[in-house]
Each structure stands twice: as C-alpha cells, then as structure tokens.
Amino acid sequence: MTELPPPDVRAGRRTAADYAQAFADAAPRLTRTQAMVESERCLYCFDAPCIQACPTGIDIPSFIHRIADDNLRGAARAILGANPLGGTCARACPTEVLCEAVCVRTAQQGKPVEIGRLQRYAVDAVMDQPVTALFSRGAATGRRVAVVGAGPAGMACAFTLARLGHAVVLHDAQPAGGGLNEYGLASYKMAGGFAQAEFAWLMGIGGIELKLGWRLVSAADLQGLMAGFDAVFLGLGLGQTPRLGIPGEGLAGVRDAVEFIAELRQAADPAALPVGRRVVVIGGGMTAVDAAVQSRLLGAEEVHMVYRRGPAEISASLEEQHWAQTHGVAIHHYLAPAEILGTGSHVRAVRFVRTDGASGGDTVLTADTVLRAIGQKFDAAVLAASGVLLEAGRAVADEACRTGVPRLYVGGDCRAGGRDLTVEAVEDGKRAAAAIHAALQAEQPIA
Numbered sequence: 001m002t003e004l005p006p007p008d009v010r011a012g013r014r015t016a017a018d019y020a021q022a023f024a025d026a027a028p029r030l031t032r033t034q035a036m037v038e039s040e041r042c043l044y045c046f047d048a049p050c051i052q053a054c055p056t057g058i059d060i061p062s063f064i065h066r067i068a069d070d071n072l073r074g075a076a077r078a079i080l081g082a083n084p085l086g087g088t089c090a091r092a093c094p095t096e097v098l099c100e101a102v103c104v105r106t107a108q109q110g111k112p113v114e115i116g117r118l119q120r121y122a123v124d125a126v127m128d129q130p131v132t133a134l135f136s137r138g139a140a141t142g143r144r145v146a147v148v149g150a151g152p153a154g155m156a157c158a159f160t161l162a163r164l165g166h167a168v169v170l171h172d173a174q175p176a177g178g179g180l181n182e183y184g185l186a187s188y189k190m191a192g193g194f195a196q197a198e199f200a201w202l203m204g205i206g207g208i209e210l211k212l213g214w215r216l217v218s219a220a221d222l223q224g225l226m227a228g229f230d231a232v233f234l235g236l237g238l239g240q241t242p243r244l245g246i247p248g249e250g251l252a253g254v255r256d257a258v259e260f261i262a263e264l265r266q267a268a269d270p271a272a273l274p275v276g277r278r279v280v281v282i283g284g285g286m287t288a289v290d291a292a293v294q295s296r297l298l299g300a301e302e303v304h305m306v307y308r309r310g311p312a313e314i315s316a317s318l319e320e321q322h323w324a325q326t327h328g329v330a331i332h333h334y335l336a337p338a339e340i341l342g343t344g345s346h347v348r349a350v351r352f353v354r355t356d357g358a359s360g361g362d363t364v365l366t367a368d369t370v371l372r373a374i375g376q377k378f379d380a381a382v383l384a385a386s387g388v389l390l391e392a393g394r395a396v397a398d399e400a401c402r403t404g405v406p407r408l409y410v411g412g413d414c415r416a417g418g419r420d421l422t423v424e425a426v427e428d429g430k431r432a433a434a435a436i437h438a439a440l441q442a443e444q445p446i447a
Contacts (some may be wrong), residue, residue: 007346008277010365013299020296027189030121039068049185055427056083075122084159085159089423090120138165143440146229148354152422153235153412156429162207173215183262186290217383230435235412238376248340257291257373276368278302283373291371303329306445310344336436338389378414391416400435
C-alpha cells in the first residue's frame with residue numbers, strides 16, 4: 001500500500017454563513033398556500049390505507065381535511081391525540097415507507113400526498129399555545145407511576161398517564177429530557193431546538209415530575225421503584241453500540257456515530273466541532289446516513305458510507321440513501337471492515353474485504369475519522385436479574401407492553417419485536433399507559 005498522508009482533523013472548515021445554511025431545517029414548514037394546495041390532493045379515502053400504515057393510528061384523512069378547512073387547531077388535536085410526539089414524527093419518521101408508501105395518489109399521479117409535511121404544518125401551528133389549550137388533565141387518581149427513559153416511549157407514556165390523572169415521575173440519565181429526539185437525530189431534522197420545545201410543551205400538561213441524572217444500574221434500583229410506585233414503565237432505548245472487533249479499533253479518530261451525532265446536537269456552534277477531511281462511516285442504517293451527511297455539512301471533503309450487505313438489505317430507506325448521495329456521500333456495498341490502519345496512534349485508513357465473493361481484492365479507504373454505525377444493542381442485565389424474559393437481548397412483552405413481572409411494563413426499542421422507529425416507541429408508550437390505567441382502575445381505590 002502506498003504511504004498514507006498525515007491525519008487532517010480540525011474544526012472550522014466552513015464559513016459561518018455556510019454552517020448556518022448547512023444546518024438549517026432540511027424540510028421547512030409549508031406555507032399556508034402550499035399546505036392548502038397539498039391538502040386538496042387528499043382523496044379522504046374510506047378505510048384509508050395510510051391510517052393502517054401509521055403505527056399510532058392517526059386519522060390522516062381527517063386531519064388533512066381540517067387543514068383544507070383552515071382548522072389547524074382541530075387538525076393538530078386529531079394528530080396529537082393519537083401521537084403526542086406528532087411534531088417529531090412529522091420531521092423524523094420514514095413516512096416514505098409508512099403512510100406515504102400506501103397513499104393511493106401514488107398510483108394515480110406518481111407522487112403521494114406529503115402527509116409528513118402536512119402533519120408538521122398543523123402541529124407547529126399550535127406549539128405557541130399551551131398544551132392545556134388542546135388537552136386537559138384528568139382528576140387526580142392518587143396513583144403514582146415511575147417512567148424510566150424520557151425519550152419517545154417514556155414521554156408518550158408519561159403524557160398519557162398524566163392526562164388520565166395519574167402522578168408520574170419521569171426518570172432519565174441525561175442532563176436534558178427528550179432521549180433520542182434530543183441526542184440521536186440529525187440536527188437538520190430537529191432544527192431550531194424543536195426537541196426541547198416539544199418536550200417542554202408536553203410537560204405543560206402537569207402532573208409529571210422530571211428527575212434527570214438518574215440511571216437504572218441494578219436490579220435493586222428497579223426493586224426500589226417497584227416498591228415506591230403503583231406501576232413502572234421502562235422506555236430505556238438501546239444504550240450500547242457494538243464494537244467492530246477488528247485490529248486498530250482503538251486508534252484515535254475511531255468513534256461511535258451515535259456519540260458523534262449527540263456531540264453535534266449539543267454543540268453551541270457546529271464550527272467548533274472537529275471533523276476529518278476524509279470520513280468513513282461503517283453501517284447502512286439511518287444513523288449511518290445522519291452521521292455521513294453531517295460530516296459533509298461540517299466540511300469533510302470526502303465521505304464514504306460502507307455496508308457489508310447489498311442494496312436490497314440496507315436498512316436506510318431509498319429516500320435516506322438519496323439524501324446522502326445528493327450531499328456527496330459515496331455508498332459502497334458488500335464490503336466488511338477487516339482492519340483499521342494508523343499512522344502512530346491515529347487512524348489513517350480502513351481495509352475492507354468483499355462479502356459477495358466477487359474478485360478484485362481488498363479495498364482500502366483513506367480516513368481521518370471513522371464512525372461506527374452498526375446498530376445499537378440493549379444492556380439487558382438489570383431486566384434479566386429482575387425476572388424479565390428476554391428474546392434476542394431485548395425484553396419480551398405483550399401488545400399492551402406487560403412483562404411477566406407484575407406491575408412492570410416495557411416499550412420502545414428495548415422491547416423485542418419492533419422496528420426501532422420513533423413512531424412505534426410512541427405507540428408502545430400509549431399502549432402501556434392504557435394498560436397501566438386499566439390495571440389501576442381495576443384495583444381497590446386508595447382509602
């Protein structure tokens with residue numbers, strides 16, 4: 001192999017104006033005229049397939065019809081009544097493979113109704129009003145529920161329980177609530193501090209106490225919650241990123257894509273965040289796309305996204321892949337990392353081997369920064385020690401998110417069987433809250 005150039009990692013690769021444009025909203029809110037025109041494309045189908053495709057069951061034709069009538073408050077209430085985090089989901093959910101994928105307008109006109117953007121248009125219209133202008137809190141029941149994890153599943157569960165009159169203590173290990181929405185989604189999807197604005201808006205329902213900096217680390221911690229509350233919901237997400245397990249992984253410049261995204265999301269100024277001139281992202285999901293595109297936005301000149309399987313198996317949607325490619329990211333298939341090469345203590349290249357049996361030898365890509373985006377896994381030790389059944393390393397629960405442990409519920413990405421989508425985590429939180437409420441109502445009332 002030829003001699004590798006010295007590492008080139010630095011901040012401030014672009015001008016202030018370039019950074020402002022790069023990290024602006026990827027899909028700005030529709031104007032009133034645009035929303036009206038788009039809403040008129042909806043056929044308001046009977047037994048609409050888009051409703052069936054939405055994990056939270058939003059009545060999509062109904063809310064679009066209300067937009068067409070210029071009733072944004074009614075549209076927002078229809079959305080948020082089914083999906084409390086409808087603002088985030090409008091921005092971050094892969095609508096192209098959910099509701100929009102089954103829109104009948106695609107067959108007729110070759111283009112679905114822009115459901116996601118219409119949803120955002122309606123929700124954003126009410127965010128300057130208190131949540132109590134749309135939803136009221138029920139009479140206090142005297143019951144207390146612990147929710148662990150202030151991400152999509154936990155927040156949906158806490159909000160729904162609070163509306164039903166239960167007192168909730170929402171625990172989270174981070175210094176701010178929001179979970180994935182705050183720490184794991186690309187900046188251009190959640191521009192303008194929307195994650196915290198939405199979180200604060202939902203907290204305005206009342207009855208939810210926020211306890212930050214609290215981490216569930218042992219079975220004793222869980223037992224303490226079980227003893228102190230009438231029910232416990234765990235929306236823990238996936239907290240661990242697997243290692244590649246190859247030589248050179250410990251070199252400087254090799255890091256988790258999730259940590260990279262979180263650092264950028266929390267940075268006061270993206271210009272202060274260093275990035276390599278040449279970046280290699282290993283993985284094929286939405287996290288890999290977010291990391292690769294944001295590397296380009298930070299000023300990386302050359303970004304490669306490398307996946308070990310073929311195009312049919314990559315988990316990033318076609319729209320996400322197109323988004324990456326239009327931002328100058330090169331996507332490679334059938335390449336598995338075999339070794340990370342370095343100069344001194346810093347990464348300088350990654351050697352890949354082919355996985356499809358084709359000839360051509362190894363592929364070496366020069367890199368100043370390498371980002372691991374090969375998925376996340378759940379640390380199930382606490383749940384295993386607490387008697388929760390596991391499947392493929394995640395908690396087993398029924399459709400109401402009930403585990404086999406009395407009064408213990410789980411949902412979101414830590415629950416076995418899901419697709420690791422924000423919108424599915426929200427639905428888990430809703431279902432768990434409904435099941436908890438039903439169970440508490442069936443018990444003898446507190447004297």
